[in-house]
Amino acid sequence: MATEAKKIIIDTDPGIDDAMAIFVALQSPEIEVIGLTTIYGNVYTSLATRNALHLLDVAGRTDIPVAEGSHVTITKGTKLRIADFVHGTDGLGNQNFPAPNGKPIDQNAAEFLIQQASLYPGKVIVVALGPLTNIALAIQSDPAFVKNIRQIVVLGGSFAVNGNANPAAEANIFGDPDAADIVFTSGADVLAVGINVTHQVILTDSDRNELAKSNGKFAKYLDKILGVYFGYHHDAYSTKGVYLHDPTALLAAVDPSLITYTEGAVRVQTIGITRGLTLFYNKQKRFGEVTEWCDKPSVKVAVTVDAPKVLKLVMERLINS
Numbered sequence: 145m146a147t148e149a150k151k152i153i154i155d156t157d158p159g160i161d162d163a164m165a166i167f168v169a170l171q172s173p174e175i176e177v178i179g180l181t182t183i184y185g186n187v188y189t190s191l192a193t194r195n196a197l198h199l200l201d202v203a204g205r206t207d208i209p210v211a212e213g214s215h216v217t218i219t220k221g222t223k224l225r226i227a228d229f230v231h232g233t234d235g236l237g238n239q240n241f242p243a244p245n246g247k248p249i250d251q252n253a254a255e256f257l258i259q260q261a262s263l264y265p266g267k268v269i270v271v272a273l274g275p276l277t278n279i280a281l282a283i284q285s286d287p288a289f290v291k292n293i294r295q296i297v298v299l300g301g302s303f304a305v306n307g308n309a310n311p312a313a314e315a316n317i318f319g320d321p322d323a324a325d326i327v328f329t330s331g332a333d334v335l336a337v338g339i340n341v342t343h344q345v346i347l348t349d350s351d352r353n354e355l356a357k358s359n360g361k362f363a364k365y366l367d368k369i370l371g372v373y374f375g376y377h378h379d380a381y382s383t384k385g386v387y388l389h390d391p392t393a394l395l396a397a398v399d400p401s402l403i404t405y406t407e408g409a410v411r412v413q414t415i416g417i418t419r420g421l422t423l424f425y426n427k428q429k430r431f432g433e434v435t436e437w438c439d440k441p442s443v444k445v446a447v448t449v450d451a452p453k454v455l456k457l458v459m460e461r462l463i464n465s
Protein backbone atom coordinates (compact mmCIF):
# COMPACT_ATOMS: atom_id res chain seq x y z
CA MET A 145 0.00 0.00 0.00
CA ALA A 146 1.31 3.44 -0.89
CA THR A 147 2.04 5.57 2.17
CA GLU A 148 -0.31 8.48 2.66
CA ALA A 149 1.05 11.79 1.38
CA LYS A 150 2.19 14.17 4.12
CA LYS A 151 -0.10 17.18 4.50
CA ILE A 152 1.88 20.40 4.15
CA ILE A 153 1.02 24.05 4.75
CA ILE A 154 3.61 26.48 3.38
CA ASP A 155 3.86 29.76 5.27
CA THR A 156 5.46 32.04 2.72
CA ASP A 157 6.55 35.55 1.70
CA PRO A 158 7.06 35.02 -2.04
CA GLY A 159 9.91 35.74 -2.91
CA ILE A 160 11.90 34.09 -5.71
CA ASP A 161 13.20 31.12 -3.71
CA ASP A 162 9.72 30.81 -2.18
CA ALA A 163 8.30 30.47 -5.70
CA MET A 164 10.83 27.74 -6.37
CA ALA A 165 9.94 25.92 -3.12
CA ILE A 166 6.20 26.15 -3.86
CA PHE A 167 6.67 24.74 -7.36
CA VAL A 168 8.92 21.93 -6.09
CA ALA A 169 6.26 21.17 -3.45
CA LEU A 170 3.54 20.95 -6.09
CA GLN A 171 5.73 18.49 -8.03
CA SER A 172 6.42 16.28 -5.00
CA PRO A 173 4.28 13.13 -4.90
CA GLU A 174 5.31 12.46 -1.27
CA ILE A 175 3.31 15.46 -0.03
CA GLU A 176 -0.07 17.12 -0.41
CA VAL A 177 -0.01 20.93 -0.20
CA ILE A 178 -3.21 21.72 1.72
CA GLY A 179 -2.75 25.49 1.88
CA LEU A 180 -0.51 28.51 1.67
CA THR A 181 -0.41 31.11 4.41
CA THR A 182 1.26 34.45 3.84
CA ILE A 183 3.59 36.69 5.77
CA TYR A 184 5.77 39.78 5.31
CA GLY A 185 9.50 39.40 4.78
CA ASN A 186 10.64 39.42 1.18
CA VAL A 187 7.58 41.61 0.47
CA TYR A 188 4.76 43.11 2.57
CA THR A 189 1.99 40.68 3.51
CA SER A 190 -0.59 41.99 0.99
CA LEU A 191 1.88 41.48 -1.84
CA ALA A 192 2.82 38.05 -0.44
CA THR A 193 -0.87 37.09 -0.72
CA ARG A 194 -1.10 38.44 -4.25
CA ASN A 195 2.07 36.54 -5.24
CA ALA A 196 0.92 33.30 -3.59
CA LEU A 197 -2.35 33.49 -5.55
CA HIS A 198 -0.47 34.32 -8.74
CA LEU A 199 1.88 31.32 -8.33
CA LEU A 200 -1.14 29.04 -7.89
CA ASP A 201 -2.63 30.53 -11.10
CA VAL A 202 0.64 29.72 -12.93
CA ALA A 203 0.53 26.19 -11.54
CA GLY A 204 -3.15 25.69 -12.35
CA ARG A 205 -3.71 24.87 -8.67
CA THR A 206 -6.32 27.43 -7.64
CA ASP A 207 -7.93 24.62 -5.63
CA ILE A 208 -5.30 25.26 -2.91
CA PRO A 209 -6.51 27.83 -0.35
CA VAL A 210 -4.46 30.91 0.51
CA ALA A 211 -4.91 32.44 3.98
CA GLU A 212 -3.49 35.89 4.55
CA GLY A 213 -1.26 36.33 7.57
CA SER A 214 -0.18 39.08 9.90
CA HIS A 215 0.80 42.53 8.66
CA VAL A 216 2.72 43.31 11.85
CA THR A 217 5.12 41.50 14.18
CA ILE A 218 3.91 39.60 17.23
CA THR A 219 4.66 42.71 19.34
CA LYS A 220 2.56 44.77 16.85
CA GLY A 221 5.70 46.23 15.31
CA THR A 222 5.11 47.98 11.99
CA LYS A 223 8.71 48.88 11.14
CA LEU A 224 9.26 45.80 9.00
CA ARG A 225 12.45 44.89 7.19
CA ILE A 226 11.44 44.03 3.64
CA ALA A 227 14.02 42.31 1.40
CA ASP A 228 12.95 43.81 -1.92
CA PHE A 229 16.64 44.29 -2.71
CA VAL A 230 16.91 40.49 -2.90
CA HIS A 231 13.75 39.70 -4.88
CA GLY A 232 12.72 42.91 -6.72
CA THR A 233 10.01 45.36 -5.72
CA ASP A 234 7.28 42.91 -6.77
CA GLY A 235 9.03 40.04 -4.97
CA LEU A 236 9.15 38.05 -8.19
CA GLY A 237 12.03 39.52 -10.16
CA ASN A 238 10.26 42.69 -11.43
CA GLN A 239 8.21 40.96 -14.12
CA ASN A 240 4.92 42.91 -14.00
CA PHE A 241 2.80 39.80 -13.70
CA PRO A 242 -0.98 40.25 -14.05
CA ALA A 243 -3.21 40.42 -10.98
CA PRO A 244 -4.24 36.97 -9.76
CA ASN A 245 -7.67 35.50 -10.45
CA GLY A 246 -8.27 34.09 -6.99
CA LYS A 247 -8.85 35.61 -3.57
CA PRO A 248 -7.62 34.66 -0.14
CA ILE A 249 -10.04 32.73 2.09
CA ASP A 250 -11.87 34.52 4.89
CA GLN A 251 -9.85 32.87 7.66
CA ASN A 252 -6.54 34.48 8.52
CA ALA A 253 -3.32 32.45 8.52
CA ALA A 254 -3.27 31.64 12.24
CA GLU A 255 -6.93 30.59 12.18
CA PHE A 256 -6.31 28.36 9.15
CA LEU A 257 -3.23 26.77 10.76
CA ILE A 258 -5.16 26.06 13.97
CA GLN A 259 -8.14 24.64 12.09
CA GLN A 260 -6.13 22.34 9.82
CA ALA A 261 -3.95 21.08 12.69
CA SER A 262 -7.06 20.19 14.70
CA LEU A 263 -8.82 18.64 11.68
CA TYR A 264 -5.83 16.33 11.05
CA PRO A 265 -4.12 15.94 14.42
CA GLY A 266 -0.54 14.67 14.12
CA LYS A 267 -0.64 14.90 10.32
CA VAL A 268 0.09 18.48 9.26
CA ILE A 269 3.61 19.81 8.71
CA VAL A 270 4.07 23.58 8.46
CA VAL A 271 7.00 24.68 6.34
CA ALA A 272 7.71 28.24 7.47
CA LEU A 273 9.67 30.19 4.87
CA GLY A 274 9.36 33.69 6.35
CA PRO A 275 9.27 35.39 9.77
CA LEU A 276 7.41 33.25 12.32
CA THR A 277 4.59 35.62 13.34
CA ASN A 278 1.69 33.47 12.05
CA ILE A 279 3.02 30.33 13.69
CA ALA A 280 3.59 32.11 17.01
CA LEU A 281 0.05 33.54 16.85
CA ALA A 282 -1.34 30.02 16.31
CA ILE A 283 0.67 28.76 19.30
CA GLN A 284 -0.55 31.62 21.49
CA SER A 285 -4.21 31.41 20.48
CA ASP A 286 -4.68 27.63 20.70
CA PRO A 287 -3.05 25.63 23.50
CA ALA A 288 -3.71 22.43 21.50
CA PHE A 289 -1.82 23.64 18.41
CA VAL A 290 1.65 22.41 19.46
CA LYS A 291 0.33 18.93 20.07
CA ASN A 292 -1.91 18.84 16.99
CA ILE A 293 0.78 19.97 14.58
CA ARG A 294 3.08 17.17 13.40
CA GLN A 295 6.13 19.33 12.76
CA ILE A 296 7.15 22.92 12.13
CA VAL A 297 10.04 23.10 9.67
CA VAL A 298 11.58 26.54 10.02
CA LEU A 299 13.74 28.02 7.31
CA GLY A 300 15.71 30.27 9.59
CA GLY A 301 18.52 30.87 11.98
CA SER A 302 22.26 30.92 11.47
CA PHE A 303 23.68 28.36 13.85
CA ALA A 304 27.31 29.13 14.70
CA VAL A 305 27.79 31.11 11.48
CA ASN A 306 27.17 34.74 10.49
CA GLY A 307 23.67 35.88 9.63
CA ASN A 308 22.54 37.37 6.31
CA ALA A 309 20.52 40.33 7.63
CA ASN A 310 23.60 41.32 9.65
CA PRO A 311 26.50 39.38 11.20
CA ALA A 312 24.29 38.24 14.10
CA ALA A 313 20.95 37.44 12.49
CA GLU A 314 19.39 35.49 9.67
CA ALA A 315 16.68 37.44 7.84
CA ASN A 316 13.59 35.42 8.82
CA ILE A 317 14.45 35.33 12.52
CA PHE A 318 15.46 39.02 12.39
CA GLY A 319 12.01 39.78 10.91
CA ASP A 320 10.28 38.78 14.16
CA PRO A 321 12.68 37.56 16.87
CA ASP A 322 9.97 37.49 19.57
CA ALA A 323 7.81 35.21 17.43
CA ALA A 324 10.79 32.97 16.69
CA ASP A 325 11.56 32.60 20.41
CA ILE A 326 7.93 31.59 21.02
CA VAL A 327 8.13 28.92 18.31
CA PHE A 328 11.50 27.53 19.43
CA THR A 329 10.42 27.25 23.08
CA SER A 330 6.85 26.04 22.40
CA GLY A 331 7.44 22.31 22.83
CA ALA A 332 6.28 21.56 19.28
CA ASP A 333 8.37 19.29 17.06
CA VAL A 334 10.47 22.02 15.43
CA LEU A 335 13.16 21.43 12.82
CA ALA A 336 15.26 24.51 12.06
CA VAL A 337 17.05 24.58 8.73
CA GLY A 338 19.40 27.52 9.02
CA ILE A 339 21.69 29.28 6.59
CA ASN A 340 24.60 27.26 7.96
CA VAL A 341 22.95 24.48 5.91
CA THR A 342 21.16 26.31 3.07
CA HIS A 343 24.35 28.14 2.05
CA GLN A 344 25.67 24.76 0.92
CA VAL A 345 22.94 24.37 -1.71
CA ILE A 346 23.81 26.54 -4.69
CA LEU A 347 22.13 26.81 -8.08
CA THR A 348 24.75 27.90 -10.63
CA ASP A 349 24.50 29.78 -13.93
CA SER A 350 24.75 26.51 -15.81
CA ASP A 351 21.91 25.00 -13.74
CA ARG A 352 19.85 28.06 -14.61
CA ASN A 353 20.63 27.57 -18.31
CA GLU A 354 19.42 24.01 -18.00
CA LEU A 355 16.13 25.28 -16.54
CA ALA A 356 15.83 27.80 -19.37
CA LYS A 357 16.49 25.25 -22.12
CA SER A 358 14.06 22.70 -20.71
CA ASN A 359 10.38 22.39 -21.54
CA GLY A 360 9.39 22.47 -17.88
CA LYS A 361 6.68 25.06 -17.23
CA PHE A 362 8.01 25.88 -13.76
CA ALA A 363 11.63 25.73 -14.94
CA LYS A 364 10.98 28.34 -17.65
CA TYR A 365 9.00 30.58 -15.31
CA LEU A 366 11.78 30.49 -12.70
CA ASP A 367 14.47 31.23 -15.25
CA LYS A 368 12.60 34.48 -16.02
CA ILE A 369 12.37 35.63 -12.42
CA LEU A 370 15.83 34.45 -11.27
CA GLY A 371 17.71 37.42 -12.79
CA VAL A 372 17.22 39.73 -9.82
CA TYR A 373 18.14 36.97 -7.35
CA PHE A 374 21.33 36.20 -9.29
CA GLY A 375 22.20 39.90 -9.45
CA TYR A 376 21.82 40.26 -5.70
CA HIS A 377 24.00 37.22 -4.95
CA HIS A 378 26.59 38.44 -7.40
CA ASP A 379 26.81 41.79 -5.59
CA ALA A 380 26.56 40.50 -2.01
CA TYR A 381 28.54 37.27 -2.08
CA SER A 382 31.36 35.83 -4.13
CA THR A 383 29.47 32.64 -4.95
CA LYS A 384 29.01 31.34 -8.47
CA GLY A 385 25.26 31.06 -8.11
CA VAL A 386 22.35 31.56 -5.74
CA TYR A 387 21.44 29.96 -2.43
CA LEU A 388 18.43 27.65 -2.47
CA HIS A 389 17.19 28.47 1.03
CA ASP A 390 13.48 27.80 0.70
CA PRO A 391 13.63 24.71 -1.58
CA THR A 392 16.12 23.10 0.84
CA ALA A 393 13.82 23.58 3.83
CA LEU A 394 10.84 22.32 1.82
CA LEU A 395 12.71 19.19 0.73
CA ALA A 396 13.87 18.56 4.31
CA ALA A 397 10.15 18.29 5.15
CA VAL A 398 9.51 16.02 2.15
CA ASP A 399 12.49 13.73 2.85
CA PRO A 400 14.20 14.13 6.24
CA SER A 401 17.02 11.80 5.13
CA LEU A 402 18.39 14.70 3.04
CA ILE A 403 19.72 16.31 6.23
CA THR A 404 21.22 15.35 9.56
CA TYR A 405 20.36 17.25 12.71
CA THR A 406 21.28 17.70 16.33
CA GLU A 407 18.93 18.38 19.25
CA GLY A 408 18.93 20.97 22.00
CA ALA A 409 17.30 24.18 23.20
CA VAL A 410 17.29 27.28 21.00
CA ARG A 411 16.70 30.80 22.33
CA VAL A 412 16.47 33.92 20.23
CA GLN A 413 17.99 37.25 21.24
CA THR A 414 15.21 39.86 21.06
CA ILE A 415 17.12 43.07 21.89
CA GLY A 416 20.31 44.93 21.23
CA ILE A 417 22.87 44.61 18.47
CA THR A 418 22.48 40.81 18.37
CA ARG A 419 18.68 40.97 17.98
CA GLY A 420 17.66 37.92 15.93
CA LEU A 421 20.64 35.77 16.95
CA THR A 422 19.71 32.09 17.42
CA LEU A 423 21.64 30.45 20.23
CA PHE A 424 21.68 26.66 20.51
CA TYR A 425 22.37 24.81 23.81
CA ASN A 426 23.30 21.15 23.37
CA LYS A 427 22.21 20.23 26.94
CA GLN A 428 25.52 18.48 27.57
CA LYS A 429 26.70 20.59 30.47
CA ARG A 430 24.60 20.76 33.64
CA PHE A 431 25.05 24.40 34.66
CA GLY A 432 25.24 25.24 38.35
CA GLU A 433 22.87 28.17 38.01
CA VAL A 434 19.52 28.43 36.26
CA THR A 435 19.88 29.63 32.66
CA GLU A 436 17.32 30.85 30.14
CA TRP A 437 17.83 27.59 28.22
CA CYS A 438 17.70 24.88 30.89
CA ASP A 439 13.98 24.34 31.26
CA LYS A 440 13.26 24.69 27.54
CA PRO A 441 12.22 21.77 25.33
CA SER A 442 14.62 20.53 22.68
CA VAL A 443 14.24 21.28 19.00
CA LYS A 444 16.03 19.81 16.00
CA VAL A 445 18.68 21.91 14.26
CA ALA A 446 19.94 20.81 10.86
CA VAL A 447 23.70 20.24 10.73
CA THR A 448 24.48 18.73 7.32
CA VAL A 449 22.69 18.47 4.00
CA ASP A 450 23.13 16.23 0.97
CA ALA A 451 23.48 19.28 -1.29
CA PRO A 452 23.96 17.43 -4.61
CA LYS A 453 20.81 15.40 -3.97
CA VAL A 454 18.75 18.47 -3.02
CA LEU A 455 19.89 20.26 -6.16
CA LYS A 456 19.15 17.20 -8.30
CA LEU A 457 15.62 16.91 -6.87
CA VAL A 458 14.96 20.62 -7.42
CA MET A 459 16.16 20.46 -11.02
CA GLU A 460 14.30 17.25 -11.88
CA ARG A 461 11.04 18.38 -10.38
CA LEU A 462 11.14 21.77 -12.06
CA ILE A 463 12.17 20.38 -15.44
CA ASN A 464 9.52 17.65 -15.37
CA SER A 465 6.68 20.14 -14.97
Ligand SMILES: O=c1[nH]cnc2c1ncn2[C@@H]1O[C@H](CO)[C@@H](O)[C@H]1O
Pocket residue numbers: 159160161162186227230273308309314315316339389390
Ligand atom coordinates in the same frame (compact mmCIF):
# COMPACT_ATOMS: atom_id res chain seq x y z
O1 LIG B 1 20.59 39.19 2.51
C1 LIG B 1 19.42 38.92 2.69
N1 LIG B 1 18.59 39.74 3.36
C2 LIG B 1 17.29 39.45 3.55
N2 LIG B 1 16.71 38.33 3.12
C3 LIG B 1 17.47 37.47 2.45
C4 LIG B 1 18.81 37.70 2.20
N3 LIG B 1 19.29 36.69 1.50
C5 LIG B 1 18.26 35.83 1.35
N4 LIG B 1 17.16 36.31 1.92
C6 LIG B 1 15.83 35.68 2.02
O2 LIG B 1 15.66 35.31 3.38
C7 LIG B 1 15.61 33.88 3.50
C8 LIG B 1 16.91 33.32 3.99
O3 LIG B 1 17.44 34.04 5.00
C9 LIG B 1 15.26 33.37 2.14
O4 LIG B 1 13.85 33.21 2.06
C10 LIG B 1 15.75 34.44 1.19
O5 LIG B 1 14.86 34.65 0.11
